[in-house]
Every structure is written in structure tokens, then in C-alpha cells.
Amino acid sequence: METYLAEWMHIGLRWLHLVTAITWVGSSFYFNRIDRSFRPPEPPIDRVSGHLWSIHGGSIYNYRRYPLGPGFVPGQLKWSKWESMGTWVSGALLLAVIYWWGASVNLLSGSSPLSPASAIGISAVSIVASWFIYDALCKAIANDRILIVVLTIFFGASVWGFSQLFSGKAAYLHTGIAMGTIMAGNVWFVILPGQRRMLKAIDDGTIDDFDVGADAKRRNFHANYLTLPVLFAMIGAHFPITYGHDYGWLAFILISAAGVSIRHFFNTMHAGEAKFGYIALGAAFILATMLLIAPKHLFSERSVSAETVDLARVERIRTERCTPCHAENPTFEGFDEAPKGVTFENLAKMSLLAANIDQQVVLTDTMPPGNLTEMTEKERAVIGEWIAQGAPAE
Ligand code: HEC
Known part of the structure; x- marks a missing residue:
């Protein structure tokens, strides 16, 4: 509620x-x-320093600028302040x-x-x-x-x-x-x-x-x-x-x-x-x-290690670091719903968002926010490797 x-x-x-x-x-x-x-009016107008014609919405408008006012305080004066x-x-x-x-x-x-x-x-x-x-x-x-x-x-x-x-x-x-x-x-x-x-x-x-x-x-x-x-x-x-x-x-x-x-x-x-x-x-x-x-890999091929990434490890990172928030029913305090509707029930779901995850988790450390689930640098590297290998789900 x-x-x-x-x-x-x-x-x-x-x-x-x-x-x-x-x-x-x-x-x-x-x-x-x-x-x-504004340009000076031709012929000059008393107290007017600038003059402009303008057209908008089917009417022609005539503006004048009085730097020191027209000589009296106009009865209807529009102010710009509440904006x-x-x-x-x-x-x-x-x-x-x-x-x-x-x-x-x-x-x-x-x-x-x-x-x-x-x-x-x-x-x-x-x-x-x-x-x-x-x-x-x-x-x-x-x-x-x-x-x-x-x-x-x-x-x-x-x-x-x-x-x-x-x-x-x-x-x-x-x-x-x-x-x-x-x-x-x-x-x-x-x-x-x-x-x-x-x-x-x-x-x-x-x-x-x-x-x-x-x-x-x-x-x-x-x-x-x-x-x-x-x-x-x-x-x-x-x-x-x-x-x-x-x-x-x-x-x-x-x-x-x-x-x-x-x-x-x-x-x-x-x-x-x-x-x-x-x-x-x-x-x-x-x-x-x-x-x-x-990002570094923009200009050079991202290096992929010869070893296939350990999916059980990626899986563990998912459940320990991500799903406390990104789940149908988050367990992390203060989260009643998955943030932005993003849920990671399984690796296949994560794989779909690989590019986004790369951005938030590997190239930057914006996720988890405030690193609230205490993700380590090592784990970020594992996710990076997983993505570099095509983010396989199985
Ligand atoms: C503490 C809760 C929490 C944890 C843990 C968490 N996230 Fe998030 N995540 C959020 C919030 C909040 C947002 C929305 C951020 C915003 O609005 O800028 C978000 C947004 C995202 C988005 C962006 C969705 C979009 O399209 O804008 C991705 C991708 C994401 N998280 C991935 C992850 C991954 C991967 C992990 C695990 C490594 C993770 N998150 C862990 C709270 C969390």
C-alpha cells in the first residue's frame, strides 16, 4: 500500500x-x-527601445520593449514568477x-x-x-x-x-x-x-x-x-x-x-x-x-577466455545479488515490486537483457544500486565473461 x-x-x-x-x-x-x-522602431516611438512583428497561431503580434516603462504603471501587467x-x-x-x-x-x-x-x-x-x-x-x-x-x-x-x-x-x-x-x-x-x-x-x-x-x-x-x-x-x-x-x-x-x-x-x-x-x-x-x-571494448574485440564460464556461478550471482529485488515478490526491504518490472527468474530471462546488464553491472557499477547486495568485482568480471560468451542460458 x-x-x-x-x-x-x-x-x-x-x-x-x-x-x-x-x-x-x-x-x-x-x-x-x-x-x-528587437530592432529600434522606424520611425522612433517615445520610450520604446525595441520593436518586433511576429506571427503565430493565425494572428500577427506587435511587441514593443519599454526599458523604463511606458511612463505609467500598466493596469494589467503579467509577471513571470510562478513558473x-x-x-x-x-x-x-x-x-x-x-x-x-x-x-x-x-x-x-x-x-x-x-x-x-x-x-x-x-x-x-x-x-x-x-x-x-x-x-x-x-x-x-x-x-x-x-x-x-x-x-x-x-x-x-x-x-x-x-x-x-x-x-x-x-x-x-x-x-x-x-x-x-x-x-x-x-x-x-x-x-x-x-x-x-x-x-x-x-x-x-x-x-x-x-x-x-x-x-x-x-x-x-x-x-x-x-x-x-x-x-x-x-x-x-x-x-x-x-x-x-x-x-x-x-x-x-x-x-x-x-x-x-x-x-x-x-x-x-x-x-x-x-x-x-x-x-x-x-x-x-x-x-x-x-x-x-x-567502453573499452568498443574499439577492440572483447577478449573471451578459452574456458567456458561456469553457469552455476552465474546462477549463484543471480540469486544472491539480483533476485532479492528483481523478482515477482522481492525479498529486499522496501521493494514490493520488481524495479521497472524487471524480473530475473532464470538465466534465460537475464540473457534477454544482457546488453542492458552489461551496461549496469559490468561497464559501470550502477547495479545493484548502492551495491546493496554487496556484489564483488570478481562477480562483475564473471558476468562480463558470461556476456562476452553470448550470455548462454544453458
Ligand atoms: C536493491 C535492489 C536491487 C538489486 C539488488 C538489483 N537491482 Fe537492478 N534495479 C533496481 C532499481 C531500483 C532499478 C531502477 C533504476 C532506475 O530507475 O534508474 C533497477 C534497474 C535495473 C536494470 C535496468 C532496467 C531498465 O531497463 O532501466 C537492470 C538491467 C538491472 N536493474 C539489472 C540488475 C542486475 C543484473 C542485478 C544483479 C547483479 C540487479 N539489477 C540488482 C534495484 C535493484
Whole structure:
């Protein structure tokens, strides 16, 4: 009963998180695109710095940008704020349901130096700390270039540090959460207060002296470039070939660099001077990542030992290390049903999923999660040998 309800909570939160994130990223991309597409109106219009015609869904739209407002506070003013709040809150709840509730399975790896309780504590503290560290860095470093270098090091160190403490997928996820928290924090603690000050200045008639400040501008800029890395963090956490690799943290940094580069291409395109070189640069980062984490046997034949693998041994590994969870009626505490519906009643069933098992058990050690059934390196090698010999069932 409890696991069944937890599954529904999981489905509901994930759905909500996806929808709110789409609205947030969508409106952010949309405004960014409009903003970079604006051209000065011809003939000039009072207080308007940019102008754009657009067509969508059977109507033609006319946008104008008033950097300091139209001279009055519009009666009907649409704000963008609940998208970020909805995404952050649904994400935080999802984190609690999946990674805190299931800490030993999802948060910890087999080699984590932490207990579940201390891992949860570090997870929670890291989220809050990411905002305060970022905010302090923005305030302390006036030079934009230096700030970007420092922030890159900060995120790189985060994913490396998390991967020393947590499971690979939790390391990806927590780095993504740090970025998302920073983006949401920027909206609520910097951008919205700035906008309220702006409206007040319009009301007070002091708007012509108003300056949103360099800080607000660069935070918008950071959010723009963090979007693709955050989205990669979220989906990358579902792919053991990335997070499960020893250099998974480096793969994360390289793919994030690809994301930043691709985002930059779109920014140049919206501004009317597309620089395709940035797409090529992004592709080069992805290619470098593919080479970095390619499994060894990709470029050379996998060596197969002359001796036929001992099936009784494989069978023992199956029942001792896998079927406590992957069975019709799991015996492992906390599992009411086979995870992802994957059951291994016999070797024939395992053989069907050999490629997947190779990925999760031999090439990476993502299975068993947190190495909860204490599989040895020797046993992983036996499974590898069994797969190399064609994963025979008998
Ligand atoms: C402690 C419980 C547990 C044990 C023991 C365990 N698994 Fe898993 N397994 C899981 C969970 C949980 C998932 C789902 C992971 C996810 O959602 O990312 C999973 C997913 C998988 C998948 C991926 C299914 C898919 O298509 O995504 C494979 C393959 C797999 N396990 C193989 C194994 C093998 C082989 C063993 C034994 C060496 C094993 N597992 C031991 C809990 C376990």
C-alpha cells in the first residue's frame, strides 16, 4: 500500500515538475528570443527601445520593449514568477520522495563514505549553500570574465565533489539542482525585487534615473546559459553510460560546455548574426565526451577466455545479488515490486537483457544500486565473461 501510494506521488510530482519546467524554460527562451530580435522602431516611438512583428497561431503580434516603462504603471501587467517557483518546489519534493526517502538505493553508491542520514543532510545543506555561495560570488567579483571562470570552477567542483559522496546519478542531479536553485533564487531574490523597485520609481516619477543594475543583468545572463546544462543534468541522471563512468563528472562538465556553446549559437541567431561555429564547438564537446567515456571494448574485440564460464556461478550471482529485488515478490526491504518490472527468474530471462546488464553491472557499477547486495568485482568480471560468451542460458 505504502509503495503504491509512493509511486503515485512520484508520478504526480514528476508530471508537475515537467510541466512547470516547460513553462519556465519556455517563457525564458521566448522572452530571450524576443529580446534579442528587437530592432529600434522606424520611425522612433517615445520610450520604446525595441520593436518586433511576429506571427503565430493565425494572428500577427506587435511587441514593443519599454526599458523604463511606458511612463505609467500598466493596469494589467503579467509577471513571470510562478513558473520558477513551481519548478523549484516540485523538484524539491521529487528529490525528497526519490532521493531522501530512498536514500540507500538512490542517493548512495556502493563506495559512498556516508550513512543515509548524513547523505540526506549534505544533500539539503548543499542546495541552500549553492545559492548563498553563488550570490556572494556575484557580489564579490565585479569583473564578468573572472566571475564566469570562477562559476565554471564552482560547478565543476560541485559535480566532482558530489560524485565522491553520492551515487553517480545523485551527483548529476544535485549539480543540476544547484544550478536550478540559483536560477530560481535569481528570479525571487534579485529580479522580482528589482522589478518592484522599478514600478515604484515609475509611480514616484523618478524612473528616468532608474538603473536595474549590472548585477541583475548578469544574473539573467547566467540563467540563460545554465538552462541547457540543467536540463542535461536531469536527463543525464537516467543514463548510466554517462553518470556511471569513473569520469562521469568530467563528462558532465564537457556536456555542459556543449550546452553553453549551443545556447550561445541560438543567442547569436536571434540577434540576427548566427555564428554556426558555436554549433560545431558544441558538437566537438559532445564528441570528446563520447570518446572519453566509450567502453573499452568498443574499439577492440572483447577478449573471451578459452574456458567456458561456469553457469552455476552465474546462477549463484543471480540469486544472491539480483533476485532479492528483481523478482515477482522481492525479498529486499522496501521493494514490493520488481524495479521497472524487471524480473530475473532464470538465466534465460537475464540473457534477454544482457546488453542492458552489461551496461549496469559490468561497464559501470550502477547495479545493484548502492551495491546493496554487496556484489564483488570478481562477480562483475564473471558476468562480463558470461556476456562476452553470448550470455548462454544453458
Ligand atoms: C536493491 C535492489 C536491487 C538489486 C539488488 C538489483 N537491482 Fe537492478 N534495479 C533496481 C532499481 C531500483 C532499478 C531502477 C533504476 C532506475 O530507475 O534508474 C533497477 C534497474 C535495473 C536494470 C535496468 C532496467 C531498465 O531497463 O532501466 C537492470 C538491467 C538491472 N536493474 C539489472 C540488475 C542486475 C543484473 C542485478 C544483479 C547483479 C540487479 N539489477 C540488482 C534495484 C535493484
